[in-house]
Amino acid sequence: MAAEAERARAERVAANLAAVRRRVAAACAAAGRAEDEVTLVAVTKTYPASDVRILTKLGIMDVGENRDQEAAAKAAECADLPLIWHFVGQLQTNKARSVVRYADVVHSVDRVRLARELGLRARAAGRELRCLVQVNLDPESAAGVLGPRGGADPRDVLAVADAIHAEEGLAVGGVMAVAPRGGDPAEAFDRLAAVAAQVRARYPQATAVSAGMSGDLEAAIERGATHLRIGAALLGDRAANVG
Template sequence: MEAATPTAEQQLNEIKTNLAVIRQKIADACVKAGREPSSVRLLPVTKTVPAERLRIAYAAGCHEMGENKVQEAREKSEVLSDLDIKWSVIGHLQTNKVKYITRFANEFQALDSLKVAAELDKRLQSAGRGMDVYVQVNSSGEASKFGLPPEDVEDFIRQLPNYSSLQIKGLMTLAIFSTDHDRVRTCFVRMRELQERLRQIAPAGLSFDELSMGMSGDFELAIEEGATVVRVGQAIFGKRPLPDSHYWPGFG
């Protein structure tokens, strides 16, 4: 016999409870690191979560949502257009999809290509707006992952002032998917050290104060190493129907 589908009220209470647990863990990790809890932004990751459940999540306090597939994000943004949701695109972007994200996204966290930068800037200029952007770095060195090698980031960011509608805020990464905390932490340390270097040499107008790293399984480690944005999905919404390898390259 199949279990009954939870009611909207039950789902609301579940999400509220999960959010409270995560926020407490964020606060505890901040205390451990000698940081203020307000220095970390929680970005709920909503991939595979149906729009009707996101409407409930909005009522629970999720007013920012991150998606890694442009088509999925676009469809949800249209269905939920009556809600004041700030959408963040956190996955790899092809140039032919740029035209879509400029219509609904407030933020793009996965810039690793000057071609995408140029196309994004062109579309944003036409729309008369800017967009917050993070540069994605491949901190684990895995060939299956997107992002710039850490050693290429300095040259890359020197080109970014050419794209004036891109409001560069910081760096984003996916750590290695491992139960070995030392290996995971190494990725985060690498990002913190890179951030510190970039703050010294970044062209005028570019900020590297933000560090988006850490997900459901490792966000506390990420906070200890300086994360200012943590991207949490399953700990809020429950397990996804397919393994992580389906959504993130190099996982599973």
């Protein structure tokens, strides 16, 4: 019975991945971009390590997590797999020590203090992390105030990038953002592209643009996203999974 359920789950995830890849291919074609310019980061928050193993067998090597406690345990359980772990959720400074032990890329660096703490912890662990500056694209947020999903004010992004660059053990990788709820993702990702260009002008290696999720990946690809953070479209309805 367990083997049947495992086989059915693998088939469902494979079908979902095929559908996502078709969407990505169509969006890349429409934007005049090559498909290999876009990396799928499978966001496995609330899903078991067995799903990570299914995804790995299907060729997905980039895995994203939002919460340190779950991520640390899952990374340990999957330590035998050749994965790139992306931490994509809001990050408190007191979790930096734990996150640097397993994460290869941190998408959510949104303040100077966090960059300094990550640098300190990365050096202590003997690890190197690629860090993306999370940008707050919510026009309702006051300058300098983190939005409900985190992110630096666009005017502060270069200062955060400078702080990352100043830390041995960290590398400025690019930018990340979440489109505001209820807004036009195309307009939001246009603003992100402008910020990304500013960061690249100072740090040419900072080519990553982490934008686009299950519902808005087409708009993100059209506006230059290099990394898509996909959860529900790959693994199913998260609410049902945790209910």
